[in-house]
Amino acid sequence: MTTCLANVLEDIPDQHQKKYPGKLPLLDFFAGSGLVSYALSRYFDLVWSNDVCPKKADVFRTNYPDKPFKLASIAGISGDDVPAAALSWASFPCQDLSLAGPAKGIRASRSGLVWEWLRVMDTMKQKPPLVVAENVIGLLSTHEGRHYAELHNALMSRGYRVGAIVLDAIHFVPQSRPRVFVIGVDVHAPRLREFESNGPNWLHPLAVIRAAAGVESFVWWNMPQPRNRAQNLSDIVDLTIPCHDAARSKKNLALIPLNHLLRLNECGLNVVPGYKRIRQGRQVLELRFDDVAGCLRTPGGGSSKQFLVIRCGSQWRTRLLTPREAAKLMGAPRGFILPTSANDAYRAMGDAVAVPVARYLAKSLLSKIAAVSYGHP
Template identity: 65%
Template sequence: MSTATCLAASAVLPAVPVDVPRPMKPAFLDFFAGSGLVSHALAQWFDLAWANDICGKKAEVFTANHPGKPFELKSVAAVRGGDIPNAALSWASFPCQDLSLAGAAKGIRASRSGLVWEWLRVMDGMEERPPVVVAENVVGLLSSHDGRSYLELHQALLARGYRVGAVILDAVNFVPQSRPRVFVVGVRNDLEIPPSVVDDGPNWLHPASVVRCAGMTPAFVWWKLPQPRRRSRVLSDIVEQGALCHDAATSQRNLALIPAGHMRRLEESGLAVAPGYRRIRNGRQVLELRFDDVAGCLRTPAGGSSRQFLVIRHRDNWRTRLLTPVEAARLMGAPRSYKLPGSDTDAYRAMGDAVAVPVAAYLARHLLSKLIPGEHERT
């Protein structure tokens, strides 16, 4: 029945609920899209118009979970702004290797993290720059070169006509994984910003590292989001109980790396599982544990030091093993239906390089969707 027919019928019949089609969601672009967790997280508020990544393995994960969505397997350096559609939002989770505290800290002009400038170049070539932009990265962006890496990006967005601010959101608020990330959010100068999403100074989203960088520029927007409710799930809740542990000999070699103090704490903690990373301390390798029932930050499987171990109580003893791909996906907030084609290593890489689903969704719900003209009226 058409809308006109419904309206005419209402003059003679009692009013009945009518399913009015929801207006089309605003389009968004997913640069450095990886395994597609951002596209999944934003789907309730935005419609994916275009995505890209250079990694074929991650592209397999993306296309398996977003069939029919436009995806270009190529370097962002090969993308032309005139070839991609206009959109309300442009999201860029650009490479972190040159900004990570675990890396060489070469800064935002280095070859990998410097690909963020290609993102800006692509938008410069578009028919119209997107009204809202997001650049996501590790918190090292704020400390790299004493804050100058962040300041360069901030000023580049200001020069393109955006009002800009940065927030830190930690996945630990939503899932049992410690994963703080910085989100640089810009909105075009010609758009009105709803007062409800702006504060008059720092709030829970702005730790000292953000405040310090904000003090380096006279133009900084203090974005405001409500604090999330307390997380209820812990690491123990998502551990696959039937997953195969290392054999006794391998477990013993790993357990021997645990510092004596950590082993005592583990025995006294009452925990059934504790996560840990191998690290070099005082010239020797150790397996350092944490005892808050929260996993450490997931990383890509590039080298032994980045592989997260679980120490699991096995009857009256302890055994070790690596995280399973399913556990890694749960720690990123991916739904059980999310497909992870390829090897376990491919799955670790797909999750370790991604943005936690509930974090991106929270940002979309409470900030990004409200910055799009007209969207705040229906979110």
Template identity: 55%
Template sequence: MPQNNKKRNPMQNFSFLEFFAGSGLVAHALQDYFYTKWANDICPKKASVYVSNHGLGQLHLADICSVRGNLLPAAHLSWASFPCQDLSLAGLTGGIHAQRSGLVWEWLRIFDEMIEKPPILVAENVAGLVSSKNGAYYRVLHEALRERGFKVGAVILDAALWVPQSRPRVFVIAVREDLVIPSFLISDGPTWLQPSAVVRAAQDLENWVWWNLPEPDPRKQDLINILEWDAPCHDEKTTHRTLELIPDRHMERLMQDDVIVAAGYKRTRNGRQVLELRFDGIAGCLRTPEGGSSRQFLVLKKDGVLKTRLLTIRETARLMGAPDTYELPGTYNDGYRAMGDAVAVPVARFLAKQLLAPLATAWTEHFKTANTEDRYVG
């Protein structure tokens, strides 16, 4: 595995620690603003993807439960894309204290142990964090952050704003309560970032922040634009069997002239397996078996004939906003899991540019007079 010998980008003014780093898409997304001081994941296969693209130097491959905060370097930001299985509506919804999603408390335990604590925290997860149990799971996390001296707000961003994949995710952004947040980053009430589920979860919470960011430009690509048209399709027998699973109303829509490609998942409806398609120019949310779903199918018209196949690994990477130069070693299943468990690049990049870097700048400026900013730089 290559060592990390990359020179630091001169635009990277700030540093961050990444927990549950997975395949490294967050590090890739933040690279114009934050450089990685330390990263952690437990999965060797995802670590292989991370190292292939970022080098080995900063990655610590180990169970998060073994990490000791007093050994970690100081940084401006701590980011945790903690496991979603117990919060996902497609999973078991065991809740924020369950075995997998409950690892968020290990992240906070490490924060408590740190000598120099990051002034900015981000926790990322599925929408169920704020929507399940009328927001009860989020409120527990919010209170834990507030008790640690943070002001906190949650936003929901859908990757479909940037890439042709429906992928709504919650981002919980916390900043130390002694920092005066720049006025252009906050609002007096809900914005486009806080749908009704967030508003309900936020009701009567102390130290709540209504984050306010500019809306992105309209998405420029549809599903048809990211396909590998030369990728092999299923054989005739498999294609026929797959097409038989499509509901009649979806098949009628599929046969219309304006439809070239549609994506879908196999579902069980009324005791029968069906392949449900969508016709809005985007793919469904990439998921892994651990996340409660199967692999995603494509139905394409090629020379007027219907063909079927799975998404290719490169297509899954494109749906996550990763460049074609992003290396994906391992098997098909390895790559699918690496992308299906990741954070979409343009979403994380948007947050870094519009919110996290301005907050880090405000923190640095706020403490310049005390000559303490060097503790969080370098």
């Protein structure tokens, strides 16, 4: 079935169309610092958002003072308080699904808040025809895909056709940050066959394929591959920022494993990123040599902050990645206002979705599906 986008836009409910001409309404659950809302703003207009963290709420409201934001636990939100929308997005907490943690699962206290998201939509007067749940790769891989299967089946039981994809920020910015996007569309909405394939494609690494094998009616979403990114880490690091002094740099450099130290002196790079980790009972500073940053984290532990090893003449010095550099790695807009506290700024970025990833997903897939599903009988 072929549908003209212009005709669909004409069918958007009049009240919303008068306020937001040409765009579709968006709900942003677990909105954090607002990078998803910003990324999707070219194609969707935010009509409601929420988060429980006051510090993230401050970042959101500082950068988007005219956008609706409700500071509250999702557990206390009723569907009666949420307006109708074309897309409901939920970047629900990842702590219980992360491979770096105990992986308590999708029924645990934090990651289990995804069920509150579903409860809210169950009680809305009009169910959003398009939903996206975003999380870490552990959603697919922990406990042999059981957690993904629970979410997949829960969405199917609510009348959605469901599939998952993996998008890595490395396609757009010099940061390795793969994330899972579970996408569901109303079963009654017209199907756009060009956005589905008959089996795995570039969006479906092995973790997706294995998870798909454990569920029924998996949708293999498809969209064009992005162009190669334009920048490497070396292009965004500010070399005018002072490094640690010689003594502190020497202490950090002493933590580099011998094989990494040999590569450091031969790699030809001027900037090399790394994380401190515990290996065989001792702390080490592990580096990567592809001119790409490791996945940004929240500042919750001793190994959470990313280090830079920088060539200074004939010597190497160290320093931490700055909050502003972290913002660049997330694709945040140039004028994005960060908290004055470095830890709060790291948290605002490390717990977010990279802007160009969400924007590409909206441009290449979500906006097309939403256009034919919103307001459809």
